[in-house]
Amino acid sequence: MPELPEVETVKETLKQLVLGKTIRDVVIFWPKLIKEPPDSHEFAERLKGQTIHNIRRRGKFLCLDLDEEVLVSHLRMEGKYVYFNHRADVTKDAHTHVIFTFTDGSELHYKDVRKFGTMHVFPKGEEERRLPLVQLGPEPLEERFTAALLKQRLKNTTRAIKLALLDQTVVVGLGNIYVDEALFRARIHPETPTDQVSQAKLNQLVPAIKETLGEAVEMGGSTVRTYRNGQGRMGMFQQKLAVYGREGEPCVECGTPIKKIKLGGRGTHFCPNCQKRRKRRA
Structure with a gap:
């Protein structure tokens, strides 16, 4: 932040x-x-x-x-x-x-x-x-940031998808808040290894990243701690957060309580029903 x-x-x-x-x-x-x-x-x-x-x-x-x-x-x-x-x-x-x-x-x-x-x-x-x-990696709001490009940036890692997206050499600008929100929109469990994220899910993830960031930019960002812009004004996107900071609250989609875990030392929020961890196929 x-x-x-x-x-x-x-x-x-x-x-x-x-x-x-x-x-x-x-x-x-x-x-x-x-x-x-x-x-x-x-x-x-x-x-x-x-x-x-x-x-x-x-x-x-x-x-x-x-x-x-x-x-x-x-x-x-x-x-x-x-x-x-x-x-x-x-x-x-x-x-x-x-x-x-x-x-x-x-x-x-x-x-x-x-x-x-x-x-x-x-x-x-x-x-x-x-x-x-x-x-630094590519800018997520640029047209050239596509599912194909993200797949290429992830090909040398098997880390959890959340940790990979936090890596600024993979893609820039994403932090804890917006990774949690984008993964929720794409219905991807944050612990999913990158090599187990299907092409279909990558096709959902990239638009989810762009939409999440685009909406947040329009609303001046999120003020969840001390953030203010140069004129002292708060961001307002925190009012639209679906999972981040909502541990124990009902999911906006299914009503299941939002869960919080530690992943790479970072607090990670997700819906255990909407973002089910899929087992690798035999």
Whole structure:
């Protein structure tokens, strides 16, 4: 958390707030979140005087396209950006780790309670050839993400399908919430080994992933913990969650109590009736 829909929402919000603004100063209070260049002073100097021309999303990463550099930001568990239009409105707290001040006096604060977020700066054009972006899988909302492509991405693993979908080198942007929801829509048990997921089920799974993510993007993501967009607004997709966070509640389809298990250390929610584990054929 945040996952693809939340990062997409943050991206669109930031485009409304900071596109076209020029960075006058960068103040870093927690240098450990700066990964490239490793010198946080150099990081700040490379951003000064740069104008934000575009903001993109790659998986769960935000990419801010500047004049000569690209700022790649990962929010991880609890990172968030908060925009202040005037210095008089600014309130720095203990969780503010980076402040970007623009030439018009407005500021963008990066806040992170758990300090797990990361920031990289690369010369424009190099970001896709360098870690962390170079290892990412395909985007699930693009047309080229098909059942055939997913099958090819899964061919070298026999992990549980839930764990495979959480792997950002297989497909990007999916996290705990939306994997649980997509598997429910496709009627696939989360523990099913990938080599036991039939072509017919893959044909159901890919549209389920696209529909789940698309609906979540339209509703601004899911606020199940602390997520807010750059304007402090909550997502609303949590109102449509069918299984995630609903342990013991009746399934929206059949009324069977939703079950929660641990899978790869992650809380995993499913309907034991709608998502029956099928035995391998002899």
